[in-house]
Amino acid sequence: MNSFGRVFRITTWGESHGPALGVVIDGCPARLPVDDNDIFNRLKLDVPDQELGTPRGEKNRFQILSGVFDGMTIGTPISIIIWNNDARPESYSGGRDTLRPGHADYTWLKRFGHTDWRGGSRASGRECIARLAAGAIALKILEKFGVSIKSRIIEMAGIEVTDAKSMENARDKALEIGKTGDSTGGAVELIISGLPAGTGSPVFAKLHADLSSAMFSIGGIKAVQFGVGTEVSAMKGSELNDSFDIDKDGEIFTETNSCGGILGGISTGDDLTIKLSVKPTPTVLIPQKTVDIREKKQKTVKYSGRFDMNFVPRIPPVAESMTAFVLVDHLMLSGIIPTTKLQPES
Amino acid sequence: MNSFGRVFRITTWGESHGPALGVVIDGCPARLPVDDNDIFNRLKLDVPDQELGTPRGEKNRFQILSGVFDGMTIGTPISIIIWNNDARPESYSGGRDTLRPGHADYTWLKRFGHTDWRGGSRASGRECIARLAAGAIALKILEKFGVSIKSRIIEMAGIEVTDAKSMENARDKALEIGKTGDSTGGAVELIISGLPAGTGSPVFAKLHADLSSAMFSIGGIKAVQFGVGTEVSAMKGSELNDSFDIDKDGEIFTETNSCGGILGGISTGDDLTIKLSVKPTPTVLIPQKTVDIREKKQKTVKYSGRFDMNFVPRIPPVAESMTAFVLVDHLMLSGIIPTTKLQPES
Amino acid sequence: MNSFGRVFRITTWGESHGPALGVVIDGCPARLPVDDNDIFNRLKLDVPDQELGTPRGEKNRFQILSGVFDGMTIGTPISIIIWNNDARPESYSGGRDTLRPGHADYTWLKRFGHTDWRGGSRASGRECIARLAAGAIALKILEKFGVSIKSRIIEMAGIEVTDAKSMENARDKALEIGKTGDSTGGAVELIISGLPAGTGSPVFAKLHADLSSAMFSIGGIKAVQFGVGTEVSAMKGSELNDSFDIDKDGEIFTETNSCGGILGGISTGDDLTIKLSVKPTPTVLIPQKTVDIREKKQKTVKYSGRFDMNFVPRIPPVAESMTAFVLVDHLMLSGIIPTTKLQPES
């Protein structure tokens, strides 16, 4: 349940406040150049906005422990460890016996017989750091095959984001509400370009079905849309259908892209577009009613401690990673990305 | 890619215009009473609205070929075959060389090197009949464990559906547009009740991630939402968070249910709610531009033949089936539903 | 648990005395020519020796219900059904309450809460007929890629088989013992030729690990050996190691083949050799002690009814099928056999 993928497969481990987190990437072909900078450049995206985001001072010190030798993957599992140098379990102990509303404390209690009072365990956003590390590898593979993934915030704190100015307004709004101790949400869009037509499968391994599962595996995502998404409900077939045309090289293409680059679970070759709705951070610094599981009664609690006013800026890099895992996997399954080696030995 | 599930696992087969379709259910425990009526009652939900839906006159004659003996499952795979008695491949042959806009013809051509001119092959809605048959078994298991799934149309042809009267208006609108040769879409809601708290897993096998993949595996779904869904983007944490309370028996519950019955990928014990956006039928009877793959040029085509004015009414039963597969699987994985036998031998 | 394979995946269903048995083959690429004769020619191998084998008069009437159109696979699951025209459950009812020694009656009772008194259910050798059908497809794929599988009986009824004469002696011995109501076993060898060097994986998906699991999935196999097999225990490294040499085209090869074509779980390019030890048929027509589960006491029983004096001749075709599934799967995983289509559309 902590693994993702079929032939390109990642397994993540580590709790938010344990000594380290990590990932094992299985199925990466040999002879992909990889160095520490590839990983470093993705890990630094983890908290892109220090004011809105968590003040946790992680340095994200990491090591590649296997699978890479002399700057090149060798076909064995790539194990990457990221040390938690700023884990402070004791800072959470105030809330040890109360279930944090909007968090997974209660559902973990029912599932595993305990809550991890150190701060969310693997239900914490911190878990995603391992996905960022693995994403560096998957994105590098995709790049070699001409596939790129772009993502951006399209809504924050109730304000639509279309340009730099609206982004600034949205951020101001999120900070303003954040200063009252409350949190805000938003929405993110992903655009995948360069994906060959014919990627994906019919029926149960539809490309967008796998992508949706990837997106919902990220904490805080409550809706996933492809193409025009929820708008389809009120459209006519004649409006939604994308006409086909053919260029002078005999390449078929869709004149429009309402379908979001996918028909029947298989890519059309046009941009594949995804929209994610991100909930406001469940931790807020205002009084809330909850249950104390020792005293077995309802209480009003007010948390202090670490607080992301808005974690929407943390979604794009992890959503890109998850998207990349799905794409590499499908491109391997359809034979476009080799599973054994990317180039012969020099 | 035609199998779904981990320990409770279905495999479907069959093309829209082949001789038959079917399903193999693997992992059903022994000693569940099953008879033909269980299957029959689900298959008859396939085309609930003969006016809006396809005029295809399927009788859905079926046989249970294995896994059930003397009215009881025996722990071996349950194979169900549904004969296509109204498959008329020749009725499609007019469009043999043109790619139908909004359909998977083009993407299948790129994936498999051919299009199935007989009418959609396994990208056809007809493929779902096998899921209905298997759903009968999964729903029967869930019923024994007190879990129920209800679904209803909440939007059709652009009209919100809240009661019988608005449903009638929406249907009238869909028929009116349908008579012009155009199609319409809508939206469907599912409500799962009685699911024990603690069902699901953290990280990659989150209950709602698996459910989303199940929902998007159904043709024509373009958005999936849990709980308040897309509304989270503009909400504050203090508004969204559901307070916990405890009853006199010591049972913890959420006072509200904005989270839609899921926190951290694990059920809270409250109703789990899902919303699906359903696209208008891609087949419309009005002229469209597309490409003729023999002549390698763009053409305007106008289809005749079978035509679902609106296929939203066909979504609820298959969405219930897919939901049931995910729930049985997760309840087996968490040990609540036995994997071997449901009762000792009498 | 009734599926086998990763990307080339078969699912079998059906009980020995139900109306039919069958298989769904998922992951077969499009555009492989397949016709009924391919299946027919494999099914007729099921009971190659009517005197030694079961007198069950199966005609093995079958239908390909999906996945093949106009004599060509289309990339969708291939469903094949084989009708049981000679299922006579009533002929077993004498033994309804007694556990047959050497059979799976008792272990099924513990696993599923019942025994299938109709005659072994899916623990019967009859289950293998579905594997023969699917094997026809897998073998046809392998043939296109130059890989062949040969198998032969190397021991029967305690007599080593090296040529036609010793085969005749062994068969006479088996018949002689069979006429006393007792059964005999034997051993089978498989030789795989033409497998490209580099097929397989390190660690847990070693080629021979997957092959062993395939072989032991066949009823009655109690030992599996690769290369010189059990002889390694008493050999020295200097005797066992195969020296490498290189030919004038730069191709490396092993001068000998003690390793049986596998080193480190990956093929060397030389013949891959497997030996299987096959137990005598558990059904014998002489008195045996067992337990009556209704009367809950030990009894001496003497079975009549169908009886394979020796089922070793039935092992080669099913062992070839299982071997073929493993090889196709691994050759797809290493990119040598395409997963989507075998040739472009004509």
Add this chain to the structure above:
Amino acid sequence: MNSFGRVFRITTWGESHGPALGVVIDGCPARLPVDDNDIFNRLKLDVPDQELGTPRGEKNRFQILSGVFDGMTIGTPISIIIWNNDARPESYSGGRDTLRPGHADYTWLKRFGHTDWRGGSRASGRECIARLAAGAIALKILEKFGVSIKSRIIEMAGIEVTDAKSMENARDKALEIGKTGDSTGGAVELIISGLPAGTGSPVFAKLHADLSSAMFSIGGIKAVQFGVGTEVSAMKGSELNDSFDIDKDGEIFTETNSCGGILGGISTGDDLTIKLSVKPTPTVLIPQKTVDIREKKQKTVKYSGRFDMNFVPRIPPVAESMTAFVLVDHLMLSGIIPTTKLQPES
């Protein structure tokens, strides 16, 4: 391909001469007491015989990095890292361009486009250290459910081992041959006691099929036998079949155990017995012919460096680990071992 298991699943990583090796255990239930001693006691079994085995001076310093908190598993993946403090890649560089006979150098070259001249990479016996660590957890779970696994050497250097004296003779023989620079093999037996009747599955996930795959995943195993194994070939059914009897508590049992505790892939409740044939170490210190891949010609080479005269003593602990993984997995699949938590929270 570096993961093993269905619901109890381990993933190993690390090369023989990289900085570390490790394992991630996914699916371990919460609330199993685990401490460093559990791991330590298994790791120290790695080289039980310093004279016969490798002189590599590993301290096997390890850390449990996740999944355990306050001495108790918490239901999240357990990540264990074992540092290589005695990795000396440079000591191998003499043989950098020559393919070691009997090793996986050549097959890796074909699979991954390179050989790992540092000494076997993941084809090295060193890879098993991660399996020993994970085995500590699996064995501890089994112990709670009354299942024990014993293993012992039954043959070494061509001498059958039945008691302490024959073991001594065999070891002397292995040392004597070892001192000439040559290596020897042997055989190992495993006996599993306390396994509940009804564990396992029919058809493709037969308990012994999974066990065989587990055993062959260990480097150097060339034959696997269950019960009387290869002897079945020459036995009659009346000799092999184990009679059933019933005790006064109504428990059914087999009077003998020729079947080795398994019928139809499902356990009988009696001891399950496995025999493994272990090849002699491929590295020998006497001249061998092989190919130099730079010079592209055959050469005679004589290795020096680390050398296991006989690695049979290293097989029992890793075979016990692999057996334990299969058993925990099957006992979880049949609902006997819980997947979520082993005990409620105190």
